[in-house]
Amino acid sequence: xxxxxxxxxxxxxxxxxxxxxxxxxxxxxxxxxxxxxxxxxxxxxxxxxxxxxxxxxxxxxxxxxxxxxxxxxxxxxxxxxxxxxxxxxxxxxxxxxxxxxxxxxxxxxxxxxxxxxxxxxxxxxxxxxxxxxx
Numbered sequence: 001x002x003x004x005x006x007x008x009x010x011x012x013x014x015x016x017x018x019x020x021x022x023x024x025x026x027x028x029x030x031x032x033x034x035x036x037x038x039x040x041x042x043x044x045x046x047x048x049x050x051x052x053x054x055x056x057x058x059x060x061x062x063x064x065x066x067x068x069x070x071x072x073x074x075x076x077x078x079x080x081x082x083x084x085x086x087x088x089x090x091x092x093x094x095x096x097x098x099x100x101x102x103x104x105x106x107x108x109x110x111x112x113x114x115x116x117x118x119x120x121x122x123x124x125x126x127x128x129x130x131x132x133x134x
Contacts (some may be wrong), residue, residue, distance in 0.1 A: 035088035038081045048090040048110035071097045088112045
């Protein structure tokens with residue numbers, strides 16, 4: 001009986017203070033599940049898109065397309081959340097459109113919690129273009 005009581009108290013403390021590995025793993029799993037369930041209808045998506053469109057290189061690119069009477073649609077149907085190393089990101093794609101084709105320009109990863117923005121290079125690796133430490 002005493003052993004059962006100690007086990008129950010230990011489990012309660014682990015869950016309440018998130019100090020045990022099991023508690024941390026459960027918390028991480030819940031965070032991942034919540035992240036991946038987030039859809040483009042969530043306000044965080046609109047915020048991420050606004051942050052990307054305010055990046056100077058994106059403004060310049062968009063202006064050059066406008067000057068050529070072309071448009072730069074986002075990849076709304078392709079955009080999704082990603083859970084990487086305990087952080088939730090929006091993966092947002094920008095496309096260049098002409099009358100005959102839609103061509104991917106850049107893929108960005110925007111940290112939902114922090115102000116970090118990453119861009120994918122030609123090799124598929126991401127590097128920061130804006131960091132919350134800036």
